[in-house]
Amino acid sequence: MLPALAAFVTADDVAETTATIDPPTATNQYQTTQLHGWTLKINPAIEAADPDLLAATLNELATQLNAIRGDSSSRSRTNSSNRDLD
Numbered sequence: 001m002l003p004a005l006a007a008f009v010t011a012d013d014v015a016e017t018t019a020t021i022d023p024p025t026a027t028n029q030y031q032t033t034q035l036h037g038w039t040l041k042i043n044p045a046i047e048a049a050d051p052d053l054l055a056a057t058l059n060e061l062a063t064q065l066n067a068i069r070g071d072s073s074s075r076s077r078t079n080s081s082n083r084d085l086d
Contacts, residue, residue, distance in 0.1 A: 036065040 022045070030041040035058065047054045 035062055036069065038065065 025043050025045055027041060030043055031047075033040050033042065040058075040061075042054070
């Protein structure tokens with residue numbers, strides 16, 4: 001730790017901070033779902049804390065995966081077209 005910052009952080013501060021941290025959720029408690037061929041493991045605490053944020057995140061992920069799928073399929077068509085020209 002930097003000497004200038006060390007004076008501001010005490011053992012009590014660390015104890016107080018770590019006391020408020022929830023223990024991690026075991027991955028066997030995660031919800032499993034499929035999205036465009038990908039398996040997602042979702043911590044149930046995320047949905048409990050903010051279901052709207054989870055929904056928005058999954059919608060954005062679906063958009064990004066669709067873009068990847070679209071890009072790779074157009075690239076495949078381009079590559080196969082190039083092979084036909086050889």
